[in-house]
Amino acid sequence: MEESLYIVKDAPGKGRGMFATRDIKRGTCIISESPLVYFYNTGPADTIQAVNDMSKKNKKYFLALRNSHPELPQDIGIIKTNALPLGCESLDCAVFRVISRINHSCALNVKHSWNAKLKKETIFATEDIPAGSEIVTDYLSLLMTREERLKRLAASFGFTCQCKYCASESSEEYDAAVNRIKECSDLIASSCAASNPRRSIGYVREVLGLIDKIDGWGKSTFYHDGFQISAMYSNYTLAKEWADLLLESYRIEEGEVGEKYERYLMYSQNPRSHERAGWGGYIDLTGA
Incomplete structure (x- = not known):
């Protein structure tokens, strides 16, 4: 049996955490895990029932997870602290025995995502992870300024992040980049894409440069914007370039088994299928 890529052990100041047992290459699937328990968006009574219906073994794992909300009933506090959504926009969620142990860092080295095809949560390395390093993800999944991140993490999880972004008090450059990314994102999402696609592609490229500047993540959203604008205005060679970038992003962050990867593989092969x-x-977007 192949040796596990990780071990769950004490993480100083954080409770338990996940650590790499050997060097892990970028794009590696570290774990693919089925839920301990599902929670569907059907009301509090069903949530409590789902907990009560767990096996004794799974309930033991569940109760061992961190509870950052002692003001709430224990089961609800554990769910609020540890549950992950079953998809980016899903109101349904689940708790996991191992993956729910992964600690937060704004300087993440893995991405977590729900694979609806496998019905499992997957963890992929977004960078090379040296043996012995803690495996960390971003709980917020949003671009925020330092102050916004610290407030949200304290309110939702009861801790102060000590990553390289949050520990530094001189965050003006980072915060300025985040705010500009938000501005560009709003402009791309507004009528700008329809009224001036060349300008919108320019905003997409600007955002990608800013993300590189702050060592951030989230490029896939903007690769998608670039692809969609290019395809809409019949720039199919450019659309394929964006689709290829997005395809590689999905391969690294989510693997090659899944609806998003398969869809963009189709778009890469034939951008006209969008x-x-x-x-x-037709509007020429070359050089935009």
């Missing part, structure tokens, strides 16, 4: 391809006629 449902909005050609809707805007």
Whole structure:
């Protein structure tokens, strides 16, 4: 049997955490895990029932997880602290025996995502992780300024992040980049993409440069924007370039088994297959 890539052990000042047992290469799937228990968005009574229906073994694992909300009933506090959504926009969630142990860092080295095809949560290394290093992810999944992150983490999880971004008091450059990314994102999402696609592609490229500048993540959203704008205005060679970037991003962060990877593999092979391809006629986006 292949040696596990991780071990769960005490993490100083954090309770328990996940650590690499050997060097892990970027793009490696570290763990793919089925839920201990599902929680569907059907109301508090069903949530409590789901906990009560757990096996004794799974309930033991569940109760051993951190509870950052002592003001709430224990089961609800554990769920609020540890549950992960079953998809980016899903209101359904689940708790996991191992993955729910992964600690937070804004300087993450893995991405977690729900694979609906496998019905498992997956953890992929987003950078090379040396043996002995803690495996950490971002609980917030949002671009925020230092102050916004610290407030949200304290309110939701009861701790102060000590990553390289949060520990530094001189965060003006980082915060300025985050705020500009938010501005550009709003402009891309507004009518700008329809009224001036060249400008929108420019915003996409600006955001990608800013993300590189702050060693951030989240490029896939903007690769998608670049692809969709290019396909909409019949720039199919450019659309393929964006689709290829997005495909590689999904491969690294989520693996090659899943709906998103398969969809963008199709778009990479044939950008004209996108449902909005050609809707805007043709506008040359070369050099935008």
